[in-house]
Amino acid sequence: MPENCIYIARSSAIAARxxxxxxxxxxxxxxxxxxxxxxxxxxxxxxxxxxxxxDIVRDRICGQFDVDPExxxxxxxxxVTELSSHGILIMSNQPLAxxxx
Amino acid sequence: MTLMSEVGQKxxxxxxxxxxxxxxxxxxxxxxxxxxxxxxxHGEMTIAEIKDTLDQLAEAGVFFLTLSGGEVxxxxxxxxxxxxxxxxxxxxxxxxxxxxxxxxxxxRLRELDVDTIQISIYSHRPEVHxxxxxxxxxxxxxxxxxxxxxxxxxxxxxxxxxxxxNSSDHMAVxxxxxxxxxxxTLDPTITPMMDGDTDVLALRIPGExxxxxxxxxxxxxNQEEFCAPPQPPSQEDLEGYSCSAGHSFCYIxxxxxxxxxxxxxxxxxxxxxxxxxxxxxFSPQMKEVRSIQAKDLTVCxxxxxxxxxxxxxxLAYLEGSMRGPSTADCEKSFYRxxxxxxxxxxxxxxxxHSTSGRSAPLIxxxxxEMQPGEIQTVEAQPIQVSA
Numbered sequence: 001m002p003e004n005c006i007y008i009a010r011s012s013a014i015a016a017r018x019x020x021x022x023x024x025x026x027x028x029x030x031x032x033x034x035x036x037x038x039x040x041x042x043x044x045x046x047x048x049x050x051x052x053x054x055d056i057v058r059d060r061i062c063g064q065f066d067v068d069p070e071x072x073x074x075x076x077x078x079x080v081t082e083l084s085s086h087g088i089l090i091m092s093n094q095p096l097a098x099x100x101x
Numbered sequence: 102m103t104l105m106s107e108v109g110q111k112x113x114x115x116x117x118x119x120x121x122x123x124x125x126x127x128x129x130x131x132x133x134x135x136x137x138x139x140x141x142x143h144g145e146m147t148i149a150e151i152k153d154t155l156d157q158l159a160e161a162g163v164f165f166l167t168l169s170g171g172e173v174x175x176x177x178x179x180x181x182x183x184x185x186x187x188x189x190x191x192x193x194x195x196x197x198x199x200x201x202x203x204x205x206x207x208x209r210l211r212e213l214d215v216d217t218i219q220i221s222i223y224s225h226r227p228e229v230h231x232x233x234x235x236x237x238x239x240x241x242x243x244x245x246x247x248x249x250x251x252x253x254x255x256x257x258x259x260x261x262x263x264x265x266x267n268s269s270d271h272m273a274v275x276x277x278x279x280x281x282x283x284x285x286t287l288d289p290t291i292t293p294m295m296d297g298d299t300d301v302l303a304l305r306i307p308g309e310x311x312x313x314x315x316x317x318x319x320x321x322x323n324q325e326e327f328c329a330p331p332q333p334p335s336q337e338d339l340e341g342y343s344c345s346a347g348h349s350f351c352y353i354x355x356x357x358x359x360x361x362x363x364x365x366x367x368x369x370x371x372x373x374x375x376x377x378x379x380x381x382x383f384s385p386q387m388k389e390v391r392s393i394q395a396k397d398l399t400v401c402x403x404x405x406x407x408x409x410x411x412x413x414x415x416l417a418y419l420e421g422s423m424r425g426p427s428t429a430d431c432e433k434s435f436y437r438x439x440x441x442x443x444x445x446x447x448x449x450x451x452x453x454h455s456t457s458g459r460s461a462p463l464i465x466x467x468x469x470e471m472q473p474g475e476i477q478t479v480e481a482q483p484i485q486v487s488a
Contacts, residue, residue: 013214015192017164020115024108024164026192028214029254033105 008056008080008089009049009096016044027087034088039065040079047089049096053080112162112349113342116391118381119349120165121158122363125151125182126355127171131198131234133221135264135304137292138171145355148178150373152185154353157377159189169196171355180209187213194219196260199246200239207249218250219258219286225273233266247281256284263289263314264304275319287320290429292364293419308453311436330438331406338408339396346414347390351381361390365415367423390414393424400426404443406434428453 010016016025023036023044036044039061046056057076062069083089090096102110112119126145127138146154158166166186173179173195186193195210199220202210210218220243224230230240250257259278261271271287278285291305314320321327342348347361347369357373359380360366369387370380381387393414396402399422401412411434416427426444432453434442445453 012187014190015164015216016190017159017162019108019112019117019119019162019164026164026216028192028216031216031256033108035104035108 005093006053006077006080007049007051007092007095008043008047008053008084009092010044010047011087011090014088025083025088029087032086034083034086043076043079044083044089047080049090053077109345109349113345116382117162117349118158118351119163120167120345121163121351121353122167122169123154123353124169124171124355124363125173125179126176128175129170129172129198130175130200131172131236131239133223133234134266135233135262135291135301137294137301139294139296140171143356146357146373148181150357151182154357154372154377155182155186155189155191157372159191161378161381164192165194166191167194167196172201173197174201174206180213183210183213183215187215192216196221198234198239198243199250200236200242202246202249204249204252207246207253207255210250211253211255215255217256217258219260220247220283222259222261222274222277224267224270225277226270229267229270233264244277244281247283251282257281258284258286261285261287262291263287263306264291265306266304268306268310271314272319287314289314290364308432308436311433315437328437328439330440331409331434333405334395334408339394339402341395341408342391342393343395343412343414347387351387359384361387362415364413365390365418365423367415367418390423397424398426399424400444400447405440406431406438406442410434410442 011027013028014025015028016023018024018041021038021041023041025034025036025044026032042060042064043056046060053076054073057073058069061067061072061076080089080091084091109119126142127140128142129136129138129140132140168182168186174197176182183193183195193213193215194217195215196219199218222230222240222243223233224240227238227240231237247257247259259274259281261274263271275285289306289311291302293299294301315328316324318324346365350362352360352363352365353372354360357371359369359372359377361369367386367390369384372380395407398407401407401410404410410430412430413427414423416429417423417425420426420428426442428444431442431444434440435445435453441451445451
């Protein structure tokens with residue numbers, strides 16, 4: 001998948017809630033449970049299906065945290081790839097319609 | 102400590118209501134002999150009120166939502182409730198007798214990504230199960246529903262309430278659960294009726310029979326560990342709390358009443374009159390419940406079982422004091438370990454007098470059910486940036 005046009009959306013098969021600034025996420029299929037730190041939570045919350053990941057990193061990460069942009073982009077891609085492998089996020093190189101139950 | 106345990110502890114410490122049990126109706130199509138509910142509708146919440154409540158619960162931080170009743174499918178708008186709850190991203194568990202679940206309903210529950218469906222099965226024998234539910238063919242219908250749900254890949258838990266009329270059937274029900282590829286949970290709790298009538302407690306199994314349950318590894322896991330004598334409490338233990346009721350868990354009735362727990366009928370407020378958050382944060386009753394530490398317990402603080410007992414403050418409240426002992430749990434601790442409790446000793450008893458049939462309900466064990474600590478947990482890869 002081209003790295004410069006990744007779109008991400010939250011799966012409809014998950015449960016999620018913020019607890020003290022950190023997101024709890026559970027997948028309904030296998031009850032796999034994640035907690036996301038503050039930065040990962042910012043990406044997760046911005047996963048609307050139509051904002052490119054690079055824009056999310058620029059606006060929600062680099063704008064809020066003291067971080068090297070290239071490193072942040074690389075870490076963000078690794079993060080969304082992992083959550084995608086667990087069915088928490090959906091990745092595409094095309095804009096995605098948000099999933100609803 | 103697992104990730105799930107850490108999250109639970111964090112919610113407990115912060116006073117966040119991580120889990121809520123909400124009964125959406127008390128109406129039911131079965132008339133179970135042991136049921137404690139009044140099944141008439143005295144003005145249950147409308148769909149608009151329930152949606153508003155769910156909005157408030159999401160805002161308050163609730164993650165785990167159990168929808169129960171009565172029979173949830175007696176509400177014709179039940180799927181609208183589940184759909185709304187899932188849009189708010191709750192983890193939804195449903196408790197039902199399942200007799201109204203057919204293939205279309207099972208498919209819809211799958212589409213809504215419900216976490217677990219818990220279904221009451223009392224016996225593998227129709228003549229016993231149907232006599233308990235007073236609904237002909239209810240066992241057959243519930244089992245059919247379980248097959249529909251499993252075909253959809255949904256997780257199903259069979260809840261087996263143990264009482265005098267079905268006490269010899271639990272092993273067969275456990276085998277039935279295995280055959281249906283469902284989890285199994287055994288629950289010997291019989292609760293007094295909502296109007297205080299305790300006649301139903303005559304259905305509870307004699308305490309002596311609990312020993313058989315506690316010594317069954319198929320039900321309790323490591324029997325030696327489960328039945329080990331109690332350890333002396335530490336200072337930290339004495340500063341601990343009974344359970345999550347009022348700390349990170351509460352119960353909401355179909356009429357909007359908020360209680361610390363399903364089994365703790367202490368009214369703390371009504372969401373038709375107050376915001377949930379105000380009840381949760383400022384109700385004097387909630388504050389009192391969450392203030393009670395083990396060292397404050399009138400009898401149990403000096404009991405050798407204080408660290409390992411499953412003392413339920415709700416059952417203690419039903420006996421007269423939320424700080425007092427729960428006879429049902431004293432009985433459980435005794436039959437589990439053989440060691441008398443402080444409550445028994447102060448009454449000069451060498452064993453609980455369980456034959457009265459009038460004391461508070463017995464026990465709750467959750468054998469072979471997936472516990473939070475057993476849920477597969479994978480911690481997300483931390484992003485390597487510094488805030």
